[in-house]
Amino acid sequence: MKLEVQGGYVPNILCQLSPGEEVFCEAGILVYCDPTIRFHMRPFTRGGAGATLKRTVIGGIPYRLQVFSGPGYAAFSRCGPGEVRILELAPGETVEVAEHSLLLASASVKYDVFYVKGTGRVGRMVGFWMDRLTGPGTIAIHGHGNIQSFELPPTEVFDVDHGAVLLKHDSVRLEAFNQPIGQDLLGRAMSYEALRVRGPGKLLLQTLDPTHSER
Amino acid sequence: MKFDHLGDVAPVLLLDIAEDEGAIVPIGSVRYRDPSINVDRLKLVLPRPMPGEIGNISEYFEVLEGPGTATVSTGRIGEVRVMELAPRQSLYLHSGAVLGRDARTDFRRVSVASYPLPHSVDLGYFVVAQITGPGLVAFQTQGNVLSFDIAPGERIRAPPHSVVAILPGIRMKVQVYGGPPDFPPLHYFSLVEFTGPGKVLLHSGRSLLKSGDVLAGSAE
Numbered sequence: 089m090k091l092e093v094q095g096g097y098v099p100n101i102l103c104q105l106s107p108g109e110e111v112f113c114e115a116g117i118l119v120y121c122d123p124t125i126r127f128h129m130r131p132f133t134r135g136g137a138g139a140t141l142k143r144t145v146i147g148g149i150p151y152r153l154q155v156f157s158g159p160g161y162a163a164f165s166r167c168g169p170g171e172v173r174i175l176e177l178a179p180g181e182t183v184e185v186a187e188h189s190l191l192l193a194s195a196s197v198k199y200d201v202f203y204v205k206g207t208g209r210v211g212r213m214v215g216f217w218m219d220r221l222t223g224p225g226t227i228a229i230h231g232h233g234n235i236q237s238f239e240l241p242p243t244e245v246f247d248v249d250h251g252a253v254l255l256k257h258d259s260v261r262l263e264a265f266n267q268p269i270g271q272d273l274l275g276r277a278m279s280y281e282a283l284r285v286r287g288p289g290k291l292l293l294q295t296l297d298p299t300h301s302e303r
Numbered sequence: 304m305k306f307d308h309l310g311d312v313a314p315v316l317l318l319d320i321a322e323d324e325g326a327i328v329p330i331g332s333v334r335y336r337d338p339s340i341n342v343d344r345l346k347l348v349l350p351r352p353m354p355g356e357i358g359n360i361s362e363y364f365e366v367l368e369g370p371g372t373a374t375v376s377t378g379r380i381g382e383v384r385v386m387e388l389a390p391r392q393s394l395y396l397h398s399g400a401v402l403g404r405d406a407r408t409d410f411r412r413v414s415v416a417s418y419p420l421p422h423s424v425d426l427g428y429f430v431v432a433q434i435t436g437p438g439l440v441a442f443q444t445q446g447n448v449l450s451f452d453i454a455p456g457e458r459i460r461a462p463p464h465s466v467v468a469i470l471p472g473i474r475m476k477v478q479v480y481g482g483p484p485d486f487p488p489l490h491y492f493s494l495v496e497f498t499g500p501g502k503v504l505l506h507s508g509r510s511l512l513k514s515g516d517v518l519a520g521s522a523e
Contacts, residue, residue, distance in 0.1 A: 094449070094507075095446070095447035095449070095507045096446075096447045097311075097312055097447065098379065098381075098445075098447045098507045098508050099378065099447070099504075099507065100447075100449075100507040115490075115492070116462075116492075118461075118462055118465075118505055119449070119461065119462075119465045119505060119506075120449070120451075120459055120460060120461040120465060120505055121459075121460050121461075121494075122460070123458045123459070123460055123496060124461070125460075127480070127485075128485035128486070129485055129486045129487070129490070152486075152487070163449075165446070165507040165509075166509070167351030167445070167446060167507065167508045167509035168508070169312070169380055295405070
């Protein structure tokens with residue numbers, strides 16, 4: 089499989105597949121493909137019908153992945169300004185990617201999702217989903233805006249906005265917290281919510297929050 | 304008349320309009336203009352593009368009359384392309400938004416392909432904006448432009464939302480995929496297959512436009 093990043097500030101990734109090679113991705117992100125490319129669906133129903141329904145209806149996580157088989161080429165885009173990164177995962181290596189950021193993964197990559205809980209406060213951060221990808225294999229991700237890369241030592245702790253998280257190693261822990269910031273003019277307590285990140289491991293942040301309104 | 308585009312990420316179209324010339328632009332898209340530019344409102348009554356549909360649709364535009372300069376913008380990220388159309392030469396725009404065109408050009412909406420809809424006796428239609436020369440036309444995409452010169456017999460497929468512009472000569476058909484056995488019974492999607500020779504422009508962004516709708520004018 090050959091991967092090439094095309095375009096400028098709204099990049100796409102061009103994937104050249106040999107006969108029998110496969111990549112999978114979320115449905116609906118194809119930009120163009122060779123007529124020789126074949127596709128089918130891979131259902132993602134872990135946890136049974138109830139868990140799948142919850143992920144799909146509440147979380148917006150697809151219950152299916154689209155699989156593209158070679159020979160031929162296919163290009164995929166997340167349709168937003170940003171950067172594309174290609175990562176090679178070693179056998180057993182696990183990374184976790186923010187929802188709707190995965191462009192493609194080779195068929196050998198194991199796919200799962202999990203939920204990062206919010207603080208549960210009414211009207212505040214409700215949490216978000218991340219894709220869990222385990223090697224061996226190749227993945228490509230789209231970071232909205234520019235990507236900032238950090239290698240966190242075991243003692244490192246810092247706070248980020250939840251829309252800033254793009255990718256982390258599974259050793260990096262995320263926890264939503266509530267930070268009081270005083271009172272408003274009526275004496276009501278005010279606070280903001282963020283994610284506390286603890287190393288060790290690799291962390292990629294993105295400078296545009298994809299959950300914000302259209303740019 | 305001259306068209307030029309300025310800026311990179313969210314570009315504007317610069318129109319240099321001579322006396323007795325006119326340019327047609329989307330309503331509300333002018334960023335600045337010379338005081339010498341006269342602005343008027345244009346109502347186009349167009350036949351409905353779907354075969355069998357009766358009646359017309361009305362679309363509204365602004366007409367800028369020279370002499371002077373003006374800039375127009377969609378306010379969105381993307382690339383601007385400018386083309387000079389020869390007499391009777393047509394450009395078909397799907398996800399591209401018309402930013403400006405010479406008042407001499409002809410604008411209409413046409414269906415360029417039909418395809419059977421799953422679980423229905425009805426047909427689906429691939430509707431585009433047809434702009435016919437002579438004159439200049441400028442359009443904007445969402446995202447970066449991917450330009451393909453397709454050799455005779457060569458084919459390429461793309462989902463409809465990726466298709467920006469089609470130049471005459473290219474053959475196209477819309478195919479519907481999905482359903483059993485590889486997909487759930489109600490999961491269908493369409494791909495447009497282009498066969499050369501000819502040129503097609505795709506883009507890497509997901510268009511919010513439908514057949515060059517709001518930015519091409521303002522539907523009644």
